[in-house]
Amino acid sequence: MQTIRARLSLNYLIVLLLGMTLAGALVWLAVSGLYVDTQRENLLAQAKLIAAGLGDSPLPTQPAEPYLQTSNVMPGVHTRLIGESGAVVVGLPLSDGMIQLSAESSTPIPPRELIQRPEVESALKGIPATAIRRVLGNQKVLYAAAPVQESNGEIVGIVYIATPLPSSGLPTNLILQLVDAVLFAFVFALLAGGMLARKISSPLEELANAATAVSKGDLKQSVSTNTNILELQSVSQTFNEMVSNLRQADEVKKSFVADVTHELRTPLTVIKGTIETLEDGALDDLEGRSSLLTSMMRETDRLIRMVNDLLVLTRADAGALQLNLQELDLTELARMRCDTLNLIAARQQVELKVVGDSAIVSADPDRISQVLNNLLDNAIRHSPAGSVVKVEIKSKEDGVECSVSDSGTGIPAKSLPFIFDRFYRVETSRDRISGGTGLGLAIARALVNAHGGRISAQSIEGKGTTITFWLPRTPTSPDVGIDLELPKT
Numbered sequence: 001m002q003t004i005r006a007r008l009s010l011n012y013l014i015v016l017l018l019g020m021t022l023a024g025a026l027v028w029l030a031v032s033g034l035y036v037d038t039q040r041e042n043l044l045a046q047a048k049l050i051a052a053g054l055g056d057s058p059l060p061t062q063p064a065e066p067y068l069q070t071s072n073v074m075p076g077v078h079t080r081l082i083g084e085s086g087a088v089v090v091g092l093p094l095s096d097g098m099i100q101l102s103a104e105s106s107t108p109i110p111p112r113e114l115i116q117r118p119e120v121e122s123a124l125k126g127i128p129a130t131a132i133r134r135v136l137g138n139q140k141v142l143y144a145a146a147p148v149q150e151s152n153g154e155i156v157g158i159v160y161i162a163t164p165l166p167s168s169g170l171p172t173n174l175i176l177q178l179v180d181a182v183l184f185a186f187v188f189a190l191l192a193g194g195m196l197a198r199k200i201s202s203p204l205e206e207l208a209n210a211a212t213a214v215s216k217g218d219l220k221q222s223v224s225t226n227t228n229i230l231e232l233q234s235v236s237q238t239f240n241e242m243v244s245n246l247r248q249a250d251e252v253k254k255s256f257v258a259d260v261t262h263e264l265r266t267p268l269t270v271i272k273g274t275i276e277t278l279e280d281g282a283l284d285d286l287e288g289r290s291s292l293l294t295s296m297m298r299e300t301d302r303l304i305r306m307v308n309d310l311l312v313l314t315r316a317d318a319g320a321l322q323l324n325l326q327e328l329d330l331t332e333l334a335r336m337r338c339d340t341l342n343l344i345a346a347r348q349q350v351e352l353k354v355v356g357d358s359a360i361v362s363a364d365p366d367r368i369s370q371v372l373n374n375l376l377d378n379a380i381r382h383s384p385a386g387s388v389v390k391v392e393i394k395s396k397e398d399g400v401e402c403s404v405s406d407s408g409t410g411i412p413a414k415s416l417p418f419i420f421d422r423f424y425r426v427e428t429s430r431d432r433i434s435g436g437t438g439l440g441l442a443i444a445r446a447l448v449n450a451h452g453g454r455i456s457a458q459s460i461e462g463k464g465t466t467i468t469f470w471l472p473r474t475p476t477s478p479d480v481g482i483d484l485e486l487p488k489t
Contacts, residue, residue: 005201012193016186024182031178032169039142040130043161047146048128051159054148119145123158132165140165203232207239219247260310260423267299274299309439312370313422316446323364323450330359330368330400330471331393337372338391341380349385352376356393359400361471367447368471374440375404375467382408382465396470399453403468411459419457420445444469 114120122129123145130144141162148157168175203223210221221243225236274296315321331354338345338352345352372391379389383406394401411419415426423438441457448455448469459465 003201003205005197005205008197008201009194012197013190016189016193020182020186020189027178028169031174035170035174036132036142036165039163039165040144043142043144043163044128044130044146047144047159047161050161051128051146051148051157054157054159117143117145119143120158120160123147123160124155126153126155139167199227200229200232203227203229203236207236210239210243214243214246219243219250255423264303264306267303270299271296306439309443312443313439313446316450321446321450323367325362326365327360327362328365328368330361330363330402331356332358333365333368334372334391334393334402337369337376341373341376344377345380345389348380348383350380350383351388352380352391353388354391354393356391357395359393359395360473361400362474363451363471367450371444371447371469372402372404374444375469378440378467379404379406379408379465382406384408399470399472401468401470403466405464405466407464410461410463411457411465412461416457416459420455441467 115124117131119129119131124147126147126149128144128146130142132140132142134140141164144159144161146159146161147155148159149155166172170178206223210223213221222240223236225233225240227233227236274292277292312321334356335354338354342352376389376391383389387407390405392403392405394403411426415424418424419426420441422442424442425438444467445455448471451471453469453471455467455469457465457467
């Protein structure tokens with residue numbers, strides 16, 4: 001299996017070869033055309049210059065040597081003076097005779113055929129012209145014909161110039177220059193392509209190596225985002241964020257396991273100690289046995305509550321927390337929960353008060369009752385004697401808002417962002433003494449979110465805390481469905 005750098009290099013080389021071949025062909029055609037056009041212009045300019053110089057000079061009347069086409073394939077520029085009738089002469093008038101144009105043809109060409117050539121016809125009409133034709137098989141020769149005119153405009157002769165063209169289309173030195181340029185461009189493009197392939201592949205190779213390490217459990221990996229390629233930079237940033245989230249999740253998991261272990265150990269230790277005490281003979285002590293059994297019952301209830309809370313959170317995380325939706329009056333439900341908890345509040349010398357008009361929402365009454373129970377339980381446990389815990393319900397345009405306020409010691413600002421985390425306690429020792437597990441607010445948030453709502457907290461240290469949750473009139477959560485009768489605290 002090829003590496004990405006090898007694949008990029010190979011693909012780049014193929015594209016480069018195809019591109020260079022096409023570009024070379026186009027450049028060859030363009031340069032060849034430019035070379036021929038330049039030769040045409042130069043040869044025609046020479047013919048015109050010679051014709052202009054002969055315009056006022058008497059031309060010899062004796063015929064020149066026969067015009068041989070083969071002479072035009074020799075290097076250099078060849079000039080002949082041709083009369084109106086096409087005979088090869090130095091001047092006018094022309095004499096009759098046959099003209100030998102090609103060494104490959106044993107039949108001389110009469111003058112009338114010579115003057116039928118396009119460039120000669122054009123020159124006889126007073127218009128200089130050029131033409132290219134092949135002689136001796138495949139040799140190309142460029143011809144230029146220009147009229148020789150007297151001062152009165154009469155054409156007295158024609159300047160006929162010929163020069164051989166390279167059989168390859170371009171001179172050898174120009175071909176060598178083009179080849180050198182192509183080779184230089186190819187080498188330069190190859191080096192640039194190699195650098196580009198390395199620039200692209202290096203971050204991907206680094207990313208692949210880091211991903212392999214992460215798959216083996218190394219969550220300390222990170223890749224560089226210093227690249228000028230937007231997509232690679234985006235992928236690298238996303239990878240780093242992903243690893244960071246995995247690292248945080250792993251830390252949360254470890255912390256969660258440690259917290260659960262710690263929380264379970266305490267009641268289990270108490271239960272085990274009680275059982276051992278009973279086994280040692282306390283079972284026969286009726287007075288002492290009662291307190292031991294009461295302690296065991298209290299710790300067992302605590303374990304059951306914790307297991308039920310963890311089950312709710314686990315199913316909420318898995319998206320399996322389905323709701324039994326009903327239309328309910330949140331204000332009436334809050335009054336019912338306060339009536340239920342009034343006995344506990346009275347022990348703490350705390351008053352529960354509900355403020356608000358009727359507010360109808362579509363929600364699971366058992367789950368919302370669980371939310372209110374957790375919020376009221378927290379408020380009661382942290383409120384000073386003689387204070388009031390107020391539950392206020394307000395109808396909003398898009399839903400219903402419920403807030404539970406106490407006048408307790410409040411929550412420090414540094415702890416406020418974490419109060420909805422599992423097992424988080426602002427006052428660890430006090431919460432354990434009062435029976436809290438640190439899961440109440442986490443469960444409240446999970447249940448409110450399951451309804452498509454939101455929950456938040458405001459607190460001023462020394463003055464009290466307000467927990468507010470909002471519910472839409474119609475839940476938008478995808479977990480709406482038949483209630484599974486999950487255990488409730």
